[in-house]
Structures are given as C-alpha cells and as structure tokens.
Amino acid sequence: MSSALKDLAxxxxxxxxxxxxxxxxxxxxxxxxxxxxxxxxxARLLDQCELRTAQEPASSS
Incomplete structure (x- = not known):
C-alpha cells in the first residue's frame, strides 16, 4: 500500500x-x-495509515 500511496501522491x-x-x-x-x-x-488514506518505525539494534556492550 505504501508504494500505491506514493504513486497516487x-x-x-x-x-x-x-x-x-x-x-x-x-x-x-x-x-x-x-x-x-x-x-x-x-489525505483520508494517509490519516488511516499506521506509522511504523524501524527498531534500532540492541547494544552489545
């Protein structure tokens, strides 16, 4: 869906x-x-999107 929204925009x-x-x-x-x-x-489609962020890798100290 992300690609479709980018193309529509x-x-x-x-x-x-x-x-x-x-x-x-x-x-x-x-x-x-x-x-x-x-x-x-x-705008309606964008409002319905769920924002996801990448997790940073755990520190190995």
Whole structure:
C-alpha cells in the first residue's frame, strides 16, 4: 500500500505542478472539485495509515 500511496501522491502532484500542462486557462468548477476530491481522498488514506518505525539494534556492550 505504501508504494500505491506514493504513486497516487506523485500523480496528483504532477496534475497540478507539471509545467508542460500549465495553461493560462482557469479550471472549471467541476475540474477544481475533482482535484479537491482526489487530494481529500489521499489525505483520508494517509490519516488511516499506521506509522511504523524501524527498531534500532540492541547494544552489545
């Protein structure tokens, strides 16, 4: 799932920040709502993630 979330985030970022797709045209209300919904969905998935950290090896002193 981690890889899928990274790919989704990267794809969403490219739709907004990709300079090759930037135009001077404004988004329609529908397009803006769709982008907002996609970011909202990503945020919800991230909120549901369980954070795990790597354990440091035990000291052998």
């Amino acid at each position: 990267a794809g969403l970022n490219l739709t907004v920040r990709n300079v090759t797709t930037h135009t001077r045209d404004e988004l329609t209300e529908q397009e803006a709502m769709e982008r907002l919904a996609a970011y909202s969905y990503l």
